[in-house]
Amino acid sequence: xxxxxxxxxxxxxxxxxxxxxxxxxxxxxxxxxxxxxxxxxxxxxxxxxxxxxxxxxxxxxxxxxxxxxxxxxxxxxxxxxxxxxxxxxxxxxxxxxxxxxxxxxxxxxxxxxxxxxxxxxxxxxxxxxxxxxxxxxxxxxxxxxxxxxxxxxxxxx
Amino acid sequence: xxxxxxxxxxxxxxxxxxxxxxxxxxxxxxxxxxxxxxxxxxxxxxxxxxxxxxxxxxxxxxxxxxxxxxxxxxxxxxxxxxxxxxxxxxxxxxxxxxxxxxxxxxxxxxxxxxxxxxxxxxxxxxxxxxxxxxxxxxxxxxxxxxxxxxxxxxxxxxxxxxxxxxxxxxxxxxxxxxxxxxxxxxxxxxxxxxxxxxxxxxxxxxxxxxxxxxxxxxxxxxxxxxxxxxxxxxxxxxxxxxxxxxxxxxxxxxxxxxxxxxxxxxxxxxxxxxxxxxxxxxxxxxxxxxxxxxxxxxxxxxxxxxxxxxxxxxxxxxxxxxxxxxxxxxxxxxxxxxxxxxxxxxxxxxxxxxxxxxxxxxxxxxxxxxxxxxxxxxxxxxxxxxxxxxxxxxxxxxxxxxxxxxxxxxxxxxxxxxxxxxxxxxxxxxxxxxxxxxxxxxxxxxxxxxxxxxxxxxxxxxxxxxxxxxxxxxxxxxxxxxxxxxxxxxxxxxxxxxxxxxxxxxxxxxxxxxxxxxxxxxxxxxxxxxxxxxxxxxxxxxxxxxxxxxxxxxxxxxxxxxxxxxxxxxxxxxxxxxxxxxxxxxxxxxxxxxxxxxxxxxxxxxxxxxxxxxxxxxxxxxxxxxxxxxxxxxxxxxxxxxxxxxxxxxxxxxxxxxxxx
Numbered sequence: 001x002x003x004x005x006x007x008x009x010x011x012x013x014x015x016x017x018x019x020x021x022x023x024x025x026x027x028x029x030x031x032x033x034x035x036x037x038x039x040x041x042x043x044x045x046x047x048x049x050x051x052x053x054x055x056x057x058x059x060x061x062x063x064x065x066x067x068x069x070x071x072x073x074x075x076x077x078x079x080x081x082x083x084x085x086x087x088x089x090x091x092x093x094x095x096x097x098x099x100x101x102x103x104x105x106x107x108x109x110x111x112x113x114x115x116x117x118x119x120x121x122x123x124x125x126x127x128x129x130x131x132x133x134x135x136x137x138x139x140x141x142x143x144x145x146x147x148x149x150x151x152x153x154x155x156x157x
Numbered sequence: 158x159x160x161x162x163x164x165x166x167x168x169x170x171x172x173x174x175x176x177x178x179x180x181x182x183x184x185x186x187x188x189x190x191x192x193x194x195x196x197x198x199x200x201x202x203x204x205x206x207x208x209x210x211x212x213x214x215x216x217x218x219x220x221x222x223x224x225x226x227x228x229x230x231x232x233x234x235x236x237x238x239x240x241x242x243x244x245x246x247x248x249x250x251x252x253x254x255x256x257x258x259x260x261x262x263x264x265x266x267x268x269x270x271x272x273x274x275x276x277x278x279x280x281x282x283x284x285x286x287x288x289x290x291x292x293x294x295x296x297x298x299x300x301x302x303x304x305x306x307x308x309x310x311x312x313x314x315x316x317x318x319x320x321x322x323x324x325x326x327x328x329x330x331x332x333x334x335x336x337x338x339x340x341x342x343x344x345x346x347x348x349x350x351x352x353x354x355x356x357x358x359x360x361x362x363x364x365x366x367x368x369x370x371x372x373x374x375x376x377x378x379x380x381x382x383x384x385x386x387x388x389x390x391x392x393x394x395x396x397x398x399x400x401x402x403x404x405x406x407x408x409x410x411x412x413x414x415x416x417x418x419x420x421x422x423x424x425x426x427x428x429x430x431x432x433x434x435x436x437x438x439x440x441x442x443x444x445x446x447x448x449x450x451x452x453x454x455x456x457x458x459x460x461x462x463x464x465x466x467x468x469x470x471x472x473x474x475x476x477x478x479x480x481x482x483x484x485x486x487x488x489x490x491x492x493x494x495x496x497x498x499x500x501x502x503x504x505x506x507x508x509x510x511x512x513x514x515x516x517x518x519x520x521x522x523x524x525x526x527x528x529x530x531x532x533x534x535x536x537x538x539x540x541x542x543x544x545x546x547x548x549x550x551x552x553x554x555x556x557x558x559x560x561x562x563x564x565x566x567x568x569x570x571x572x573x574x575x576x577x578x579x580x581x582x583x584x585x586x587x588x589x590x591x592x593x594x595x596x597x598x599x600x601x602x603x604x605x606x607x608x609x610x611x612x613x614x615x616x617x618x619x620x621x622x623x624x625x626x627x628x629x630x631x632x633x634x635x636x637x638x639x640x641x642x643x644x645x646x647x648x649x650x651x652x653x654x655x656x657x658x659x660x661x662x663x664x665x666x667x668x669x670x671x672x673x674x675x676x677x678x679x680x681x682x683x684x685x686x687x688x689x690x691x692x693x694x695x696x697x698x699x700x701x702x703x704x705x706x707x708x709x710x711x712x713x714x715x716x717x718x719x720x721x722x723x724x725x726x727x728x729x730x731x732x733x734x735x736x737x738x739x740x741x742x743x744x745x746x747x748x749x750x751x752x753x754x755x756x757x758x759x760x761x762x763x764x765x766x767x768x769x770x771x772x773x774x775x776x777x778x779x780x781x782x783x784x785x786x787x788x789x790x791x792x793x794x795x796x797x798x799x800x801x802x803x804x805x806x807x808x809x810x811x812x813x814x815x816x817x818x
Contacts, residue, residue, distance in 0.1 A: 019391075019392050020677055021677075021757075021766065022677055022678050022679045022766055023679075025677065040544075040545075041543075041545055043541045043543060048399065048400070049397070049398070049399055049400065049541060049542075049543050050397070050399075051543065051544070054392065054394060054397075089539070090538060090539075090540055090541075091538075091539045091540060091541055092541070093540075093541060094541050094542075094543025094544060094545050094546070095543065095545035095546050095549070096540040096541065096542055096546060101532060101537045101538045101540070102528075102538075102540060104524075104528070105524060105525065105528045105542065105546075108520070108521065108524050109517060109520070109521040109524075109550045109554070112516075112517045112520045112521065113513065113514070113517045113554070116513045116516060116517055117513060120509050120513055121501075124499075124501060124506075124509075127427075127498055127499075128498060
């Protein structure tokens with residue numbers, strides 16, 4: 001798991017630095033809360049699919065500080081994110097932006113669901129359209145009639 | 158010497174697996190009882206051989222035989238005994254041996270319990286299992302031999318990664334592998350049925366307990382891994398949508414669909430070809446998971462093998478196994494059509510909806526996991542697919558799953574009465590509404606999804622109780638009679654109630670995580686910090702010595718409203734051998750909430766970095782998973798799996814009818 005990788009990375013430096021450090025926190029709780037929310041959507045570039053909020057890699061620390069600087073400078077959330085994406089590319093976004101190369105990714109779940117649902121409906125229709133079990137032969141009909149007449153069903157020998 | 162025995166057992170095992178692959182298959186085709194009989198003996202022999210191989214590697218670990226490369230690289234004389242043994246599967250070669258051992262265990266179990274199977278079906282099942290075993294044994298012998306020796310053994314081993322030295326992680330891989338590999342049995346049954354060209358209620362009855370057992374093990378394995386992450390990583394995260402987690406989650410989703418669709422095959426003789434496909438897909442996803450983790454495609458700690466020879470070997474195995482079975486399916490499945498009819502609103506219909514949503518969820522997770530790799534390979538953009546994507550796609554799929562989960566069991570087979578079912582669920586409506594209100598007021602608002610989560614949890618939980626209460630006619634007849642009904646209820650019914658209730662518990666735990674409180678501070682000795690309603694005073698930090706580490710142990714006095722309620726001791730441990738530090742969190746677990754403290758580094762002024770969390774209902778997440786697994790196990794004790802009454806009755810009935818004519 002990727003957090004292991006990070007533990008490995010940091011533990012090489014023999015520290016237990018864990019994600020957001022006290023020194024990084026902004027004095028203004030509202031700004032800090034915004035920073036935390038944004039951080040959770042930004043990837044730590046040297047980690048495996050881990051957000052900078054969770055990571056304790058040095059680079060994640062740098063991006064956390066950079067992000068907080070932008071917020072203090074008065075950026076809105078989208079502006080701050082845009083600033084970081086301009087420097088690190090779309091790769092930094094844990095939620096891939098909807099664009100040509102990600103249409104398949106974003107459309108697949110609803111399309112899968114729709115196709116599956118359609119398939120299930122068609123299959124059910126086809127089943128319903130098919131004739132039921134073959135009608136009873138004369139012999140079987142007679143047997144059934146006999147069975148229905150007797151009160152206790154007799155066991156065929 | 159013992160190590161060479163193990164190596165030898167692997168080589169002989171490969172030959173035996175080859176025999177198991179082809180002799181019974183031929184025997185089933187020719188109707189040769191002698192050749193069919195080879196399957197059982199080969200499977201039992203393979204199990205014995207793999208047990209010898211496992212035992213000899215365990216022996217090397219326990220005796221710290223550093224002339225074995227694998228032991229030298231992953232063990233150390235100072236390690237506690239538990240981690241000497243679990244170190245075996247903490248690395249690539251050893252974990253592949255565990256994989257094959259469990260596969261042989263499953264094969265042995267099939268061979269033992271297959272007496273009441275039609276001989277040809279049993280032979281084909283065993284032969285498919287033999288093929289899988291042969292493939293993986295070839296992989297181990299060619300690229301990942303755990304029994305290699307070193308010419309000049311080192312004085313001591315390199316030890317095991319400290320974060321893996323943990324009881325939770327010692328048992329996580331065996332359970333996970335039991336789940337992964339356990340699905341090989343339903344896969345083998347599916348392939349055998351395709352060759353046979355026959356799927357009926359009896360087939361589903363044989364297959365379902367195996368799938369259910371694998372599902373239970375996988376549930377426990379995933380829960381253990383998640384729990385381990387929670388208490389180890391120092392910030393209380395428990396699910397990350399990490400590719401390695403996804404690798405275990407995809408077979409779980411598909412397996413969940415499988416154990417449900419097999420019900421329809423068993424009870425109603427419908428959904429046959431779909432169930433076969435699910436059995437193939439579930440095991441294929443297990444193989445994909447093994448490939449993702451073992452090939453080094455993902456550069457995480459789990460992917461110790463960064464060796465292209467291994468990667469391409471597993472990829473080839475994957476293509477042969479998955480491609481081959483899907484081709485067979487395409488050729489033979491159309492012949493399986495037919496079976497019971499049902500209206501869209503019916504028990505079958507609800508199970509189809511469950512299957513549709515679970516399969517879509519598994520597909521979305523698969524795509525989200527592989528898409529960045531795919532884009533990278535075709536030279537497209539570099540993108541990340543992380544938690545936000547999975548939450549956005551997965552959660553909307555799970556909401557209808559939870560909604561139908563309460564309704565489905567109340568619908569009749571063939572044609573259900575939706576309005577009637579909803580009316581009988583009035584108590585669940587009330588529970589969901591109350592949950593909304595309570596959550597809203599207790600937390601003064603909060604994310605909408607969290608409130609919805611609580612409502613869904615209450616709906617599913619109360620739905621499970623209502624269904625069970627109806628079956629035993631609770632409060633409608635006198636209690637003694639209800640009790641008698643409960644005793645005579647099939648165990649599978651109790652199992653379903655437990656498992657569905659477990660889902661409700663887990664969902665509540667997940668929803669509650671929106672209300673976590675967190676505090677990260679620098680605290681001096683004697684200083685205090687607050688999280689939620691708790692005040693924590695750092696009394697002192699002491700140096701402790703463990704078997705193979707040094708620890709700084711903090712002592713926190715935890716007060717609530719001025720009264721001392723707990724003393725907690727988080728540690729940071731330094732492992733000199735690996736020069737690594739880990740965090741040993743202190744957690745005060747409660748049914749209502751966990752209090753969680755992790756100790757970080759000191760700063761130059763002697764203040765300590767402390768992370769403290771208040772996590773409401775977090776233990777429910779794993780408690781619910783335990784209930785699910787327990788439900789599965791209770792269901793496994795159902796009488797109908799043990800006695801082939803239905804099969805025999807049908808056989809004798811058919812014979813009698815034929816005779817009567």
